[in-house]
Amino acid sequence: MQTGWNENRALLCGTVAGEPVLSHENHGVSYDVFPLSVPRLSGAEDRLNVVAARPLLTDCPLAPGDRVEVQGEVRSFNNRTGPGSRLVITLFARSLSPTRAEPANCLELSGVLCKPPILRRTPLGREICDLMLAVNRKYGRADYLPCIAWGTLAQRCGGLHVGDGVKLEGRLQSRSYQKVVDGVTQDRTAFEVSVMHLEPVSPGEATRQRDT
Numbered sequence: 001m002q003t004g005w006n007e008n009r010a011l012l013c014g015t016v017a018g019e020p021v022l023s024h025e026n027h028g029v030s031y032d033v034f035p036l037s038v039p040r041l042s043g044a045e046d047r048l049n050v051v052a053a054r055p056l057l058t059d060c061p062l063a064p065g066d067r068v069e070v071q072g073e074v075r076s077f078n079n080r081t082g083p084g085s086r087l088v089i090t091l092f093a094r095s096l097s098p099t100r101a102e103p104a105n106c107l108e109l110s111g112v113l114c115k116p117p118i119l120r121r122t123p124l125g126r127e128i129c130d131l132m133l134a135v136n137r138k139y140g141r142a143d144y145l146p147c148i149a150w151g152t153l154a155q156r157c158g159g160l161h162v163g164d165g166v167k168l169e170g171r172l173q174s175r176s177y178q179k180v181v182d183g184v185t186q187d188r189t190a191f192e193v194s195v196m197h198l199e200p201v202s203p204g205e206a207t208r209q210r211d212t
Contacts, residue, residue, distance in 0.1 A: 006109070006110045006111045006135045006136045007108055007109060007110040007135075007167070008073040008074060008108075008109055008110075008135050008137075008143070009071075009073065009107070009108045009109075010070070010071065010072050010073055010074055010091055010106070010107050010108075010172065011069070011070070011071055011104055011105075011106045012036060012038055012048065012050070012069070012070045012091060012104060012105055012106075012172070013038070013067070013068070013069045013070075013099055013101045013102065013103050013104040013105075014036045014037050014038035014039075014048075014067070014068070014070075014103055014104075014105075015036070015037045015038075015065065015066070015067055015068075016034055016035075016036060016037075016062045016063065016064055016065065016066045016067075016068060017034075017035040017036060017037040017047060017064060018034055018035045018064055019034065019063070019064060020032035020033065020034040020052070020057055020062060021033060021034070023051050029053055029054065029055075030053070030054045031051050031052065031053050031054070032051070032052055032054060032057055033049050033050065033051045033052075033090065034049075034050055034052070034062060035047050035048070035049060035050075036048050036049075036050050036068070036070065036091070038103050038104075038105045039103050040105075040173075046105065046171075046172065046173045046174045047174050047189070048090075048091055048172055048174060048191070049089075049090045049091065049191075050070055050072075050090065050091045050093055051075070051090045051091070051092050051093065052070075052093035052096060053093075056093060056095070056096050057096070059096075060096040060097060060098065062096070066098065067098065067099050067100060067101075068096055068097065068098060068099060069095075069096070069097050069098075069099040069101060069104075070091060070093050070095070070096055071093070071094050071095045072091055072092045072093040072094040072095070073091075073092050073094070073143075074089065074090075074091060074092075074107065074109070074135075074143060074145055074172060074193070075089070075090050075091070075092045075143050076088065076089050076090075076143040076144050076145060087144065087146070089145065089146075089172070089191035089192070091172065105171040105172060105173075106169070106171065107168075107169065107170050107171060107172055107193060108167075108168075108169055109133060109135055109145065109167070109168050109169075109170075109193065110135070110165070110166065110167040110168075110201070110205075111133045111134050111135035111136065111142075111145075111165070111166065112133070112134050112163060112164065112165050112166075112203055113131060113132065113133060113134075113160055113161065113162055113163065113164050113166065114132050114133070114134040114144065114162060115131075115132040115162065116161070116162055117129050117130065117131050117157050117158050117159075117160050117161075118130040119154060119155070119157070119158030126150065126151065127150070127151060127154045127155060128148060128149070128150055128154050129148070129149045129150075129153075129154035129155075129157040129158050130146065130147070130148055131146070131147040131148070131149065131157055131160070131195070132144060132145070132146055132147070133145045133146075133147050133166070133168075133193070145192075145193055146190075146191075146192045146193065147168070147170070147192060147193040147194075147195050148192050148193070148194055148195065149195040149198065153195060153197075153198060156198070157195070157198065160200065163203065164200060164203075165200065165201045165202055165203040165204070165205060166198055166199065166200055166201060167198070167199050167201050167205075168193070168195050168196075168197060168198040168199075169195075169196050169197040169198075170193045170194050170195040170196045170197070171193070171194050171196070172191065172192075172193055172194075173191070173192060173193075173194045174189050174190070174191055175189065175190045175191075175192065176188070176189055176190075177189075177190060
């Protein structure tokens with residue numbers, strides 16, 4: 001049973017990398033999706049999919065090359081149109097505004113772990129921990145967000161358990177990989193939350209009632 005509404009806040013500042021196209025319709029409202037390019041300090045870039053209602057895009061028209069600030073929340077859904085199911089991660093926009101600010105990619109999330117953490121080592125020997133965070137929405141649904149932590153933080157995360165509540169800060173990142181399907185190599189992109197800071201909280205603390 002969903003008992004409340006977890007924290008899910010995102011702020012992105014980046015460059016529009018493609019024309020908005022229709023994503024879906026819900027309750028008579030059309031929603032478009034567009035790619036947003038956000039550079040990292042390393043020089044790499046994250047290419048993230050932003051979903052926005054048409055009225056937002058009417059008030060803030062966007063074209064490739066425009067710089068925009070997006071405030072919203074991270075969403076997930078299972079795409080069952082192909083073989084098997086695939087978790088799709090997007091940034092749902094609550095507001096859009098033109099900006100000249102420096103690139104930004106900031107998330108604040110609270111929720112409950114819904115799978116056992118997986119602590120492992122990269123081929124270069126660096127420790128990494130995979131987490132799956134369930135973040136409740138207001139209306140009885142939840143978003144399931146894959147998260148990743150590195151180094152000392154990964155060691156701490158490896159000691160967590162299913163049902164533990166956590167609050168975290170991080171960024172939404174994209175990662176390219178290849179998958180072989182029926183003997184054919186396909187290029188794919190995965191999206192995950194890179195965790196910068198995490199603190200355990202009680203499940204009750206992780207769930208916060210909000211009115212905004």
